Amino acid sequence: MKKLLSAIFALATVMTASAQFNLQLHYDLGRTLNDTKELNRQLFTTTAEFFRADRLGSTFLFIDLDYKGKSENNDGVLGAYWEVGRDFTFYKLKNTNSSLTAHVEYDGGCNVSSGPFQQALLAGPAWQWHSNDFSKTFTFQTLYKQFLKHGTNEAHASFQTTAVWGITFAQGLCTFSGFADLWYGYIPDFDANGQKKGMVFLTEPQFWVNVVGKNRQSDKLSIGTEIEMSNNFIWATDGDDMFFVNPTLAVKYTF
Secondary structure (H helix, E strand, O other): OOOOOOOOHHHHHOOOOEEEEEEEEEEEEEEHOOOOOOOOOOEEEEOOOOOOOOOOOOOOEEEEEEEEEEOOOOOOEEEEEEEEEEEEEEEEEOOOOOEEEEEEEEEEEOOOOOOEEEEEEEEEEEEEOOOOOOOOOEEEEEEEEEEEEEEEEEEEEEEEEEEEEEEEEEOEEEEEEEEEEEEEEEEEOOOOOOEEEEEEEEEOOOEEOOOOOOOOOEEEEEEEEEEEEOOOOOOOOOOOOEEEEEEEEEEEEEO
């Protein structure tokens, strides 16, 4: 799974706006830090994120487009990954700034070389919280995850837990946000005996400096970084190391 979403925590916009859209451009430094193990890692990634709240809950989606790794001869988009999620609010806890929702989600994507990724459908409860001024937000999801059949990977039932956070401080100048996913599924396997399953961990904290915007709560340009940390997630070109750290340099514009 790739990028769940620094903006699912966009509960911060619920009280001030019904929709939010942002575009991000990331220059990936992972291929420099892990040159031999991630030889084909992308050089650039663009991310488009959309969040909209309504009287029933909220809708969130994003798409990542990866561009040309270090060893590729072709130009343009090498792969795409997207997630679409919907939350239905069914209970608001009194005097707590928190609520319980029913979450449903679809994950999928494709790669120019290897074709479609294994798709997944998710559903389960979520707990959402925000501070009085929405400068701090937190979401925790506990989900049933159904992987669909893909090539030699069989369809199988699984689970996923996701935590998403957002903190805006310094009078709106800075934002610290991100997510952490833990799920059970197929993992990289260098054994000739074939595929195997295991626990997969992925987190992508982001730090942004919001440099443009009348009140730094509406339209703004941000400069920052994202640090992808994962275990049993990246299919490296050699070796047995399963833990990787891949930072980026990034810009973001929020409409």
